[in-house]
Amino acid sequence: MNTPQPNVLPKGVSASDFELALTEIRAIVGADHVLAEGTALAPYNKIMMAVPDEQHAPSAAVMPANVEQVQAIMRVLNQRRIPVYPISTGKNLGYGSAAPVERGQLVMDLRRMNRILDVDAELCTALVEPGVTYQQLYDYLQEKKLPLWFSCPTPSVIAGPLGNMVDRGVGYTPYGEHFLFSSGMEVVLADGEVLRTGMGSMPGSNTWQVFKWGYGPTLDGIFTQSNYGIVTKMGMWLMPAPPDYRPFLIQYPEDTDITKIVDALRPLRIAMVIPNAVVIAHTLWEAPCTKVNRADYHPGPGAISDEAVQKIRKDHNLGAWNVYAALYGTPETNAANWKIIEAVAAATGGTLITESADQGGRATQYRFDLMKGKPNLGEFDLYNWRGGGGSMWFAPVSQAKGSETLKQMQLAKGILAKYGFDYVGEFIVGWRDMHHVIDLLYDRSDAEEMKKAYACFDELLQAFAREGYGVYRASTAFAEKVAATYGPVKRDVERRLKRALDPNNIIAPGRCGISL
């Protein structure tokens, strides 16, 4: 055993009160399922954000096995006013990982609650617990030979549907807007009460996973990107596996092509000719995932030059923009729609690459897998670009209009370059919006670079806000600053809700800027 180190304490809680609470919690979950000393807590303090680890150090971690234990723990914490940070699979990498939003919060790690409670093959729905990973769900469907697909984010082998959905994450199949395709939640409230949303509130109802709205206000939304409850079950829709799946890549040679790409693809996406979340990835997103070594093109400090990026494109057959999308249907419907794709690619000057042409590189393969919901970790190659394990996602929302995209890209690229960072970005096309996702990659082992990364993110955030662009999601280090960009009235309403549902402010105070 390691020598116990002094505990980090929750804000405003004395060592003796904390110990009393832990004793009560140990009685609920068993001593093995409470961690409260420094070394054992290390996995809950590994972050990629540009702030010191200490800022997000947990005081303890508790690992309940079921809903009853979650309820009992909440009663203890509520009575003793101890702040708790719930995680499900805990892989919110680049957004805060498994570490709490504020130093000293006790992490409630729900990963042990990992049952797939139901899969209805006729209705194509599932009900899962927080600890279920996408890989686990994938294996389950394979084992049972169920021809059902789900949508997953990139780190799908180790992340899970519930945690991803409550942070309003996205994936790459036609069901890529994950909250939209969830149906029903079970939530443990701060006082230990259990709420089931939608039809789940009704005794004896069997429609929880098929009808999201229920009667009266639909509450599901307030339990996403918030701190109003601990979500312990989630319903989700699965997609029937299509008989014909045709993924493709269209490459475009110039940065400025983004305008015509978006304007050409938007109508196809809105009309659902292309039903999935199209990704438009820039060269420097593709390059690391194709094993390009940055130092070969840019050995010195500072941001990579446009000339070097051009050379990478040429040497490795990458587009300035690389559009990934797919057709899902029958051979007949796909054949008809394929003609439209070919025509659009030709009219916009794009080079079309398909699975059968076998031209795609390494990045193409993981993308094609993701668009059918097959878990992998292919995108982790991004971190070999700069090295040093620093990453923060800057993810402003954009209209799906060409003119907007170029403006956003240029704004971001300029600010990143000022601090010596590269534009590693992609646009994920929702229906009418796009998530413009930029990975601010930096060397976290270099204290100076970490400071620069923080300042750079801050400037990105403020500069985009001045243009009226808000981010869809943010790391815990920037929760407060991001919340501030959305104006005072929304924040006031959020606080009123917090006061009503969690008057002692014990669930993840500070998450998404909400606290009392």
Next chain:
Amino acid sequence: MHSTARTILAGFVLVCTQAAVAADQPVEVRDPTYAKVCSYCHDKGIGPAIVGRQLPTVYIENVVRHGFRAMPSFRPTEIDNAALASVARWVSESAAAKK
């Protein structure tokens, strides 16, 4: 390579099940944690190769729990202590990867 279906609706079920099962056969018996987690990066050139290097088990266990640079940390709820000991031993004692 596109899956093809001759009939429209019946094809939905049959074709996709076959395609999916064929693609996922395990190649060799490995430590289950290695196969289900580590291999996705360490066998794919994303993280460094770790098999066949006689890395000390203590080192492996430490890196798994603390993470290292871009490698995420893994909590006992994901890889429990017994599974961690097992995968560390397996990696430490493994021969270099067969290609």
